[in-house]
Amino acid sequence: MSAPGSFGALLAYAKPHRKVLAASLGITLLASASGLIQPKFAQEILGRLALGTSVAGPILILAILLVAGALLTGLNAWLQQRTSERVVRQVRRDLVFRLIRLRVPELDQRPPGDLIARVTSDSTLLKSAATEGLIMSVNGVLTFIGAIVMMATLHLGLLAITFVVLLLVGVVMTIVLPRIKAAVARAQDSVGVIGAMLDRTLGATRTVKANGAEARETAAAQEAVEDAYQAGLVGARYSAIVSMVGGASIQTAFLVVLGVGGVFVANGSMAVSELIAFLLYVFFLASPIASLVTGTSMLQQGLGAVGRIGEVAGMPIEEDVEAPGVPLVAGPPPAIELRGVEFAYPGRAPALNGISFSIPGGTQTALVGLSGAGKTTLFSLLQRFYEPSAGTVLIGGVDISTLSRAEVRRRIAYVEQDAPAMAGTIRANLLYSAPEASADQIAEALRVTRLDGLITRLADGLDTPVGPRGVTLSGGERQRLAIARALLRRPQVLLLDEATAQLDARNEQALSEVVTGLAAHCTVVLIAHRLSTVIEADQIVVLEHGNVRAVGTHRSLVDDDELYRELAATQLLAAE
Numbered sequence: 084m085s086a087p088g089s090f091g092a093l094l095a096y097a098k099p100h101r102k103v104l105a106a107s108l109g110i111t112l113l114a115s116a117s118g119l120i121q122p123k124f125a126q127e128i129l130g131r132l133a134l135g136t137s138v139a140g141p142i143l144i145l146a147i148l149l150v151a152g153a154l155l156t157g158l159n160a161w162l163q164q165r166t167s168e169r170v171v172r173q174v175r176r177d178l179v180f181r182l183i184r185l186r187v188p189e190l191d192q193r194p195p196g197d198l199i200a201r202v203t204s205d206s207t208l209l210k211s212a213a214t215e216g217l218i219m220s221v222n223g224v225l226t227f228i229g230a231i232v233m234m235a236t237l238h239l240g241l242l243a244i245t246f247v248v249l250l251l252v253g254v255v256m257t258i259v260l261p262r263i264k265a266a267v268a269r270a271q272d273s274v275g276v277i278g279a280m281l282d283r284t285l286g287a288t289r290t291v292k293a294n295g296a297e298a299r300e301t302a303a304a305q306e307a308v309e310d311a312y313q314a315g316l317v318g319a320r321y322s323a324i325v326s327m328v329g330g331a332s333i334q335t336a337f338l339v340v341l342g343v344g345g346v347f348v349a350n351g352s353m354a355v356s357e358l359i360a361f362l363l364y365v366f367f368l369a370s371p372i373a374s375l376v377t378g379t380s381m382l383q384q385g386l387g388a389v390g391r392i393g394e395v396a397g398m399p400i401e402e403d404v405e406a407p408g409v410p411l412v413a414g415p416p417p418a419i420e421l422r423g424v425e426f427a428y429p430g431r432a433p434a435l436n437g438i439s440f441s442i443p444g445g446t447q448t449a450l451v452g453l454s455g456a457g458k459t460t461l462f463s464l465l466q467r468f469y470e471p472s473a474g475t476v477l478i479g480g481v482d483i484s485t486l487s488r489a490e491v492r493r494r495i496a497y498v499e500q501d502a503p504a505m506a507g508t509i510r511a512n513l514l515y516s517a518p519e520a521s522a523d524q525i526a527e528a529l530r531v532t533r534l535d536g537l538i539t540r541l542a543d544g545l546d547t548p549v550g551p552r553g554v555t556l557s558g559g560e561r562q563r564l565a566i567a568r569a570l571l572r573r574p575q576v577l578l579l580d581e582a583t584a585q586l587d588a589r590n591e592q593a594l595s596e597v598v599t600g601l602a603a604h605c606t607v608v609l610i611a612h613r614l615s616t617v618i619e620a621d622q623i624v625v626l627e628h629g630n631v632r633a634v635g636t637h638r639s640l641v642d643d644d645e646l647y648r649e650l651a652a653t654q655l656l657a658a659e
């Protein structure tokens with residue numbers, strides 16, 4: 084695979100469209116060739132006029148060439164732009180596919196706004212580079228060679244003079260073009276930062292407003308806006324230099340050729356018609372040079388974006404999560420076993436230090452411990468969001484590292500710590516875990532989670548939108564919605580991360596009873612900070628600094644474990 088940002092990587096995007104691009108290049112060359120022979124016809128017409136013979140033939144051919152050239156140019160523009168759109172569509176499809184499947188460790192490190200910018204903004208820059216830029220560059224080179232050959236047939240001395248002047252363009256382009264690429268990459272990085280900043284701010288609007296931090300957030304985003312502007316200016320400056328040198332060199336070449344050619348004509352070593360044809364070629368050169376300049380600038384801009392797009396292609400994804408239409412795994416609730424499980428987040432002290440304990444199938448186990456003890460981390464390992472650095476996790480006696488992630492996750496329903504609802508309606512949120520759920524099943528899940536009252540109060544009932552991240556619901560309603568979603572999944576294993584933390588006493592009690600009842604159908608593991616859920620548990624695992632400190636029932640732990648007793652006596656496990 085080509086390195087991100089390399090020309091090879093850019094070509095890879097164009098490769099699937101090589102036939103259309105080749106056709107388009109062919110048309111471009113044809114149009115250029117027709118332009119290339121026009122000065123020859125002009126020379127012919129001038130010659131015939133001098134001799135007094137008919138010029139009708141050459142004029143007719145010239146007219147046909149002009150019309151055909153215009154038609155071909157139109158067709159070409161359409162072909163190129165359609166291909167550009169297709170390239171962008173493919174890049175966006177690939178990026179979206181990969182971003183949704185990025186591994187959790189990668190996602191935990193990357194600001195979503197920057198990742199989004201790669202799909203929206205970087206891909207747009209690639210648009211013209213992978214098609215128009217490529218064709219213009221190749222066409223520029225080939226037409227340039229064509230013009231040089233034609234000029235060589237007219238006068239070698241004048242060609243040599245023209246060359247010297249044009250050499251300047253080559254030197255300037257070699258120096259300037261890599262700088263355009265760097266400037267574009269910097270500008271795109273800044274666009275990514277703007278996305279990341281806004282994502283951060285808009286994702287926490289209430290915190291921003293409550294802290295009166297609008298000015299600070301605006302200033303931070305404006306800094307990135309300014310960076311993008313400055314980088315854009317640098318790119319614009321270099322592009323201007325290239326165009327200026329391109330244009331000036333043509334004019335210089337024209338004047339020099341006119342002067343020197345004039346001398347040749349005066350001393351009779353060159354015909355006037357030859358000089359005029361040669362001068363027309365010098366002017367004609369402006370077109371391939373402009374093509375080259377614009378085309379290579381576009382390519383450099385594309386390369387700046389290709390680097391950022393290619394980075395995503397290099398990020399590891401979860402390749403084993405595709406399971407379209409595969410039903411949840413049915414069967415008796417499985418036992419869960421952890422054997423010597425060790426884990427550390429990148430660059431952090433170990434979060435789990437060789438944990439071992441068993442959860443019998445069809446029971447309810449509560450994990451308790453001080454904040455940061457490693458409870459949520461354990462859930463992440465159970466679902467293979469992260470992999471342990473040592474030890475084994477077994478579900479139903481099977482080492483989950485031998486199963487695909489899809490298979491592991493199909494057994495499990497998970498209610499996250501902050502129970503996020505997804506933008507959309509209440510119904511969409513419920514069906515997210517179980518698209519096939521019947522109206523009766525939905526009604527039952529709502530009844531159990533005591534959401535039925537809320538639904539009847541809402542004018543649009545189940546079709547009420549919940550807003551971004553479910554902001555139009557209360558914290559407790561959001562939590563109950565997440566639990567209802569998990570129940571509809573009818574999982575073998577139910578993981579509840581402090582799922583009842585935001586519920587009022589009545590709802591909490593009701594849900595605790597539901598959860599206890601569920602243990603008959605699935606293995607329930609819950610992270611608990613409150614006593615009511617813990618008391619009912621068949622087993623309680625007390626974690627401390629990534630170690631299992633004690634395992635037992637509420638009664639036995641109150642008697643035997645000091646930390647548990649302390650937890651039970653304080654707000655963590657509220658009043659007995």
Ligand SMILES: Nc1ncnc2c1ncn2[C@@H]1O[C@H](COP(=O)(O)OP(=O)(O)OP(=O)(O)O)[C@@H](O)[C@H]1O
Binds near residue numbers: 429454
């Ligand atoms: N994604 C992450 N990247 C790096 N470190 C993390 C990450 N998630 C958690 N940690 C760290 O790992 C340790 C264990 O965190 P974990 O979330 O498992 O604790 P917890 O017992 O669930 O705490 P709480 O009860 O407060 O939710 C903590 O020190 C935490 O700072």
